[in-house]
């Protein structure tokens with residue numbers, strides 16, 4: 081059974097400790113409960129995807145204590161600053177460019193150059209951020225395909241012992257998720273409607289551009305998938321001339337040229353944690369092609385293979 085603990089000082093201190101050690105903690109925000117992990121820890125972030133059972137890597141929202149913490153992690157253009165000043169702390173998420181050398185896990189960004197940031201208003205979320213002194217990556221605390229949880233018991237029903245702790249802060253106020261806003265040049269774009277309504281955002285940011293899953297995104301800015309420049313060759317069992325290798329498992333020697341091994345021990349969680357950073361390293365190696373060894377298609381392997389297939393398919397305008 082999941083470990084539901086009350087969100088008093090002791091509970092929060094315990095939960096902060098679990099987070100710092102790379103564990104998973106579910107906690108209330110003013111919108112819905114989130115499933116949190118240390119956002120700088122690739123392995124802990126991989127644990128979120130494993131627990132959620134998502135068949136693909138969607139980028140996650142990173143929660144921070146205040147504006148200054150956000151400004152250390154990402155480039156906040158004037159349009160983003162205005163929205164942050166008006167709506168933080170609160171249920172607004174801003175998708176903004178990661179700073180160079182941003183310490184946040186690339187897996188939290190699903191490999192993208194942007195990161196979704198939010199400063200929550202819920203006192204328990206804030207106490208956890210303050211006590212842990214972490215940035216906390218956290219999607220809604222539901223299993224893939226289930227609705228977002230608004231009580232600690234919803235979270236327990238979905239995850240059981242898959243999370244280390246569930247901090248019980250009662251029923252969440254909004255019951256729907258935060259509004260997600262991105263930026264195309266200077267203008268704000270509504271990526272997901274949510275608890276802050278469009279009219280209130282437009283009062284600050286002017287008319288919002290639309291962005292739906294079927295639309296072509298404006299170049300670069302809002303692309304929803306990381307795509308390497310170098311072609312990928314999947315299910316490779318040998319490295320051809322001009323290729324570098326993305327390996328998986330113990331078989332590979334270092335004599336095959338440039339190799340990154342997602343996990344020598346064949347651990348899918350470790351592979352997920354390494355995936356985007358290693359793809360990027362191989363992408364800038366100057367090779368003609370990245371050969372990718374087969375990856376088992378169970379557990380996190382499903383999301384890894386989904387992402388590799390997308391990376392292997394050139395992006396075409398819809």
Ligand code: TXA
Nearest residue numbers: 111113114139140141175194195196219220257258260
């Ligand atoms: O209210 C909420 O937002 C809750 C609480 C826990 O904060 N969190 C939440 O997270 O709903 P999640 O992971 O279920 O939804 C995150 C949304 C997704 O629609 C995702 O595609 C979008 O934010 N998103 C995150 N990072 C993005 C990025 N770099 N680019 C575009 N969209 C992004």
Ligand code: MG
Nearest residue numbers: 219220228257
């Ligand atoms: Mg969700």
